[in-house]
Amino acid sequence: MAYAKTVLSNGDVQRVVDRIAHQILEKTQGAQDVVLLGIATRGVPLAQRLADRILAFEGRSIPVGTLDITLYRDDLRQQSMRAVGRTEEPPGGIDGRRVVLVDDVLFSGRTIRAALDAISDLGRPAVVQLAVLVDRGHRQLPIRADYVGKNIPTALSEKVRVKLAEIDGVDEVQLEGAPA
Amino acid sequence: MKHLLSAADLDAATATEILDIAASMAAVSGREIKKLPTLRGRTVVNLFYEDSTRTRISFEAAAKRLSADVINFSAKGSSVAKGESLKDTAWTLQAMGADAVVIRHPASGAPHRLANWVEGSVLNAGDGTHEHPTQALLDAYTIRSRMGKIDGLQVAIVGDVLHSRVARSNVLLLTTLGAKVTLVGPPTLVPSELGEYSYDLDAVLPEADVVMMLRVQRERMTDSYFPSAREYSRRYGLDGARVRRMPDHAIVMHPGPMNRGMEITPEVADSPRSTIVEQVTNGVSVRMACLYLLLGGKHS
Amino acid sequence: MKIYIRDGVIVEKGQEDRLVDTGGLVALPGLVDLHTHLREPGREDAETVLSGSRAAALGGFTAVCAMANTSPVADTAGVVEQVYRLGQEAGLVDVQPIGAVTVGLAGERLAELGAMADSRARVRVFSDDGHCVHDPRLMRRALEYVKAFDGVIAQHAEEPRLTEGAQMHEGTESARLGLTGWPAVAEESIIARDVLLAAHVGARLHICHVSTAGSVEIIRQAKARGIRVTAEVTPHHLLLTHELAGSYDPVYKVNPPLRTERDVNALREGLRDGTIDIIATDHAPHAAEDKECEWAYARPGMLGLETALSIAIHVLGQDWELIADRMSAAPARIAQLANHGQPLRPGSPANFTLVDPAARWTVEPHGLASLSHNTPYAGMVLPGRVVHTYLRGEQTVADGKVTK
Numbered sequence: 015m016a017y018a019k020t021v022l023s024n025g026d027v028q029r030v031v032d033r034i035a036h037q038i039l040e041k042t043q044g045a046q047d048v049v050l051l052g053i054a055t056r057g058v059p060l061a062q063r064l065a066d067r068i069l070a071f072e073g074r075s076i077p078v079g080t081l082d083i084t085l086y087r088d089d090l091r092q093q094s095m096r097a098v099g100r101t102e103e104p105p106g107g108i109d110g111r112r113v114v115l116v117d118d119v120l121f122s123g124r125t126i127r128a129a130l131d132a133i134s135d136l137g138r139p140a141v142v143q144l145a146v147l148v149d150r151g152h153r154q155l156p157i158r159a160d161y162v163g164k165n166i167p168t169a170l171s172e173k174v175r176v177k178l179a180e181i182d183g184v185d186e187v188q189l190e191g192a193p194a
Numbered sequence: 195m196k197h198l199l200s201a202a203d204l205d206a207a208t209a210t211e212i213l214d215i216a217a218s219m220a221a222v223s224g225r226e227i228k229k230l231p232t233l234r235g236r237t238v239v240n241l242f243y244e245d246s247t248r249t250r251i252s253f254e255a256a257a258k259r260l261s262a263d264v265i266n267f268s269a270k271g272s273s274v275a276k277g278e279s280l281k282d283t284a285w286t287l288q289a290m291g292a293d294a295v296v297i298r299h300p301a302s303g304a305p306h307r308l309a310n311w312v313e314g315s316v317l318n319a320g321d322g323t324h325e326h327p328t329q330a331l332l333d334a335y336t337i338r339s340r341m342g343k344i345d346g347l348q349v350a351i352v353g354d355v356l357h358s359r360v361a362r363s364n365v366l367l368l369t370t371l372g373a374k375v376t377l378v379g380p381p382t383l384v385p386s387e388l389g390e391y392s393y394d395l396d397a398v399l400p401e402a403d404v405v406m407m408l409r410v411q412r413e414r415m416t417d418s419y420f421p422s423a424r425e426y427s428r429r430y431g432l433d434g435a436r437v438r439r440m441p442d443h444a445i446v447m448h449p450g451p452m453n454r455g456m457e458i459t460p461e462v463a464d465s466p467r468s469t470i471v472e473q474v475t476n477g478v479s480v481r482m483a484c485l486y487l488l489l490g491g492k493h494s
Numbered sequence: 495m496k497i498y499i500r501d502g503v504i505v506e507k508g509q510e511d512r513l514v515d516t517g518g519l520v521a522l523p524g525l526v527d528l529h530t531h532l533r534e535p536g537r538e539d540a541e542t543v544l545s546g547s548r549a550a551a552l553g554g555f556t557a558v559c560a561m562a563n564t565s566p567v568a569d570t571a572g573v574v575e576q577v578y579r580l581g582q583e584a585g586l587v588d589v590q591p592i593g594a595v596t597v598g599l600a601g602e603r604l605a606e607l608g609a610m611a612d613s614r615a616r617v618r619v620f621s622d623d624g625h626c627v628h629d630p631r632l633m634r635r636a637l638e639y640v641k642a643f644d645g646v647i648a649q650h651a652e653e654p655r656l657t658e659g660a661q662m663h664e665g666t667e668s669a670r671l672g673l674t675g676w677p678a679v680a681e682e683s684i685i686a687r688d689v690l691l692a693a694h695v696g697a698r699l700h701i702c703h704v705s706t707a708g709s710v711e712i713i714r715q716a717k718a719r720g721i722r723v724t725a726e727v728t729p730h731h732l733l734l735t736h737e738l739a740g741s742y743d744p745v746y747k748v749n750p751p752l753r754t755e756r757d758v759n760a761l762r763e764g765l766r767d768g769t770i771d772i773i774a775t776d777h778a779p780h781a782a783e784d785k786e787c788e789w790a791y792a793r794p795g796m797l798g799l800e801t802a803l804s805i806a807i808h809v810l811g812q813d814w815e816l817i818a819d820r821m822s823a824a825p826a827r828i829a830q831l832a833n834h835g836q837p838l839r840p841g842s843p844a845n846f847t848l849v850d851p852a853a854r855w856t857v858e859p860h861g862l863a864s865l866s867h868n869t870p871y872a873g874m875v876l877p878g879r880v881v882h883t884y885l886r887g888e889q890t891v892a893d894g895k896v897t898k
Contacts, residue, residue: 082218085232085260090490098215098486135227281786301788302661302672303742322790324672362672387669 018175019189021166027147027178027185030163031060034145035067037161038114045074047112047140053129054082054099056118059180060147064116079104081115086128103136113139114161118176120146123157148187150174195487197316199305201327201366208487209371213335215483216476222259223479233262233489236293241283241308242319243269243299248450248474249319253296256481262489265290280304284311294489297321315488323357329449330363332480334371336469337404339476340445345372350398352378352430353408353457354419356385360449361408365389373404379430382419383410395430399439406447407432410457423456433459437467445469495521499844502886506840512887516848519881522818524556524845525803526825526834528648528726529623529702529774531795532558532589534580535573536565540866541779543580543589548863549777549799551586551890554847554880557826557834558587558777558799562594563624569594569605571613578615586890586898590831593617595636595647599625604636611643618830621648623702624749626684628654633688637697646724646828648700649688651709652750656680661790663736663751671739673789676751678706685709689716689723700828701725703776705750707760714769724828726774727761729805730796734758734870744785744792745870748778751794762809765820772825775802779866797869800862803849804876812851833886844887853879863896 022030042048045068052061058080065076082099090096115129126144133142145161150168164187166174172191179185195208204212222230238257242250250266257264267287280299287295294315297305302322309316320326338344349368355361355377365375365388377384377391378398384391392398399405410430412423420426427433432446446458446468454460463470498510527550533541543560550558560577562568568577574591581589593610597603599622610617620640627633627649636647657680662668664675685701689712692699704710704725716723730748735755738746746752764770778795785792806817818837826835836842856875859867883891890897 085218085222085230085486085490087232090232093491096491097211098218100218101221131231135229136225279783279787299788301790303790304788306742307788322672323674359672362670385669387666 017191020186021189022164022187024185027187030147031063032067034161034163035064035071038064038145039068039072041160042112044072045076047110048114049077049079049104049106049108049111050114050116051079051081051104051108051133053115053117053125054080056176056178056181057116059178060118061116064145077104077106079108081129081132083125083128083132086131088124088128101132101136108133108137108139110138110140112141112143114143114145116145118147118178119174120144120149120159120162121152121174123153123155126157127155147176148174197305197309198327198484198488199309199316199318200325201330201363201370204327204367204370206370206372209331209334209367212331212480212483212487213338215486216331216335216479219482220476220479228259229261230259231261232486233257233260236262236489237265237291238262238294238296238485239265239267239287239290239292241267241287241295241297243297243304244320246298246320249298252474252477253319253481255478256485259478260482260485262485265292280307281311284308287314288312294485317484317488320359322359324359325363326359327363327367328477328481328484329360330367331484332473332477333364333406333447333449334367335476335480336447336473337445339472340469341403341443344368347373347403348401349373349375349404349406350378350402351375351406351408352395352432354383354410354414355379355388355408356383357411357414358408362388364406380420380426383414396436396439399436400441402440403444404447405432405440405444407457409449409451409453412453412456427456431457431459432462434461437462437465447473449473497521497838497844497846499887502844502888504838504840504842504844514884519848520814520851521838522554522814522847522849523822523835523838524847524883524885525554525821526829526831527555527558527775527777527799527802528619528772528825528829529728530558530560530777530799531563531779532560532577533779534564535576537781540781540784541864543577544584545863545865546777546779546799547581547584547586547589548896549797551883551885551896552863552880552894553799553801554803554849554883555587555799556845556847556883556885556890557590557831559590559592559619559829561623562592562621563599567594567598568592569597569599571606571609571615574610574615574617575613586896587885588831588834590829591615591617592619592621592623592648595620595622595627596632601625601627601629601632604632604639607636607640607645608643611645618643618645619648619700619828620645621650621702623648623650626650626652626654628684630687630691634691634695637692637699638695641697644830646698646700648702649684650702651681651684651688653680653684656683660751662739662747663753665736665754667736667739671742673739676749678708678753678757681706681750682708682712685712689713689721692723693719693721698722698724703728703731703750703774704761704764704770705731705753705757707757710760710764710769714764717769724771725769726772726825727765727770728776729773729798729802730870732758732761732765732773732809733805738870739789742789744787744789745796745868745872747789747792747794748776748796749794766810766816771820771828773802773806773820774825775799779864780868781866785868795868797862797864797866800864801857801869801871801876803880804855804878805871807851807878808876844884846884847880847891848882850879850881851877853877855879
């Protein structure tokens, strides 16, 4: 029997984002030198929300950029052709800055590896950190997140579906799959 | 998509996607590190049976910026010059593990033939008097960058349409993308089968949003396609006076290399309306997009 | 039906030394091809007189006229006698050499037409096929000269200045494909000129491989005016059209080129009403390397001997009387082959072929007897199959297999 279990519902998602924003402020001395880089697709609105919250909490405006990592993927040959999205460097660039990568789900780590490659072609940040809404485990590379909204233990066969109001009209995180 | 042989292979959605990807590629070309790892480990062969340094360099730069291994196979001084057939050359390329072959050839349809004999993708970089699809794509990209759109524009393609692979590809692609194309030139050089046409440049100019001038080779004169270079320029050359008859927003394009003084005057070629330099720049981005489209995924 | 044969001639019942029972098969007089390229001497890798003879017999032919564009060119008594002798040795069909009109097919001066006519090969048809005899004065002289031995000039109608670099029919497809066009007018203008020349000097004229609606109309008018002109059409021009060039596969490259559907319809009509006298194959074998290449570099021509009858049945239906006339009686008459094209009755040479009209077969290029494989019909299912062929009472094809 297939099932879809809601892990985070509407209000939960925003509370988790708020918590990540606080953690970033805490760990970076009030978000000094921080720029946020959202990984397309759903990392982009998440990065914007984090910037909005940091502005609300601290009154500090954080530059936000977007990173499309399609052209850095190592699995292009295994997939049918993917559309290429836009990469926009944050105002002021990333050289010497504290870059916080933002994505919705951390899984194998391959996306983050591609993102690190992309960043090194864009410039030379002082520090790179990673913020994710959900960590579902099953890493295939030695990569970990600095800021995790929620750890969700999953089976490999399951899918984590993140919906965000900016794109999907609603905030929600669901766990989908068939029980073993 | 397996091959890019003709602009007719592209529907509006695919063509638009290529132009969009090209825009992303152009952003990469603007930064300090111009390289992407996308096609690492893949081999692109430039198989050129005609001297065309511009086109070859453009493809080479495109492939290298995507980290592909590039092998330049020039027909001059090679086994090809010694009479090796295209089919035998194809088998050689196959044995070398070419993932894509970019071919420029003086015979129309040679890329279609090659596609039967290699497993990799074939990209037509100009075949005889048939087509040059990446030129049409970069022209479309240039038009879209300058005019903000292609749909609904009036485009005049002027000159030796009969012998022009650029014209054939542009008619197909720009029509697919919603432009209205008119072919202009003397009746000897404008085949009526290719679409809307006119023999009167001055009648077409006031309505044109884009005027694309084609190279006219002087040799055509000896074949009696027209009486003299002077008469050709007078009737179909683009000079300052004619440009002033065009709408203020209209642009002038030329695929190069130009015959200054023949189909276009230096004054026009170097004016702000001219997109000639941009066309060359855009060529690399568009070709990156095409290579990505052909190689950046699994073929079903 | 039973056919009684004695000493290679059809005889009355009771006089025979052998008997052929046709069973349910259709008996046709042995087919005659006025236009065959056997490639020997010179290109024995593409076809030989023997391999071409095999293909011919399998196609139901008992006589073929071998075109002169060999290497060396068949422009002397020596070469035509060599081809004639090779045909005799093969012994499967009568190979009747055609002589070149001009030395080396160069279109500059007349070959020794009389010497070829007087040779053992008894040449009566002369042609520079592959090249047009384009010089009007030379054409006039040739037409006049062969009257002495009742010869005929078979013209390859192609105005060379209008077809420089030509690759395919000039029209929508050539414009789209960027291949230099071969305009219909290049054929029609030469035919118009030559029927007038033939009328002027009172000579016979034969037009090779007519391919356009305009040509049919010119020939129709010439015949109505009493001009002694005959004409042939190939099977491929009766069936195939220029759109096939879209694949750039040179198996569809031929000269004259494949034309439009309108032309095909006019050719079929002309063939039925007798404006076009005969079907001739223009069987043109080419080695693989001359076809597996770029279109522009490929040599023009298609195989035809083994598929001609099936295409004729496909195009004309099972009108055996019409097929016998257009593929046997009329070409034998034009080529002056007295022993061929005769009706199957006592007194006629026992040259005939037996056809299964209900059979259908799939064309497989490597299954053909020709040394070359350049058939445009690969994979097509065609009606009618030659089962047996007899040349002067001797079986050359038995159960669809050549006997030697």
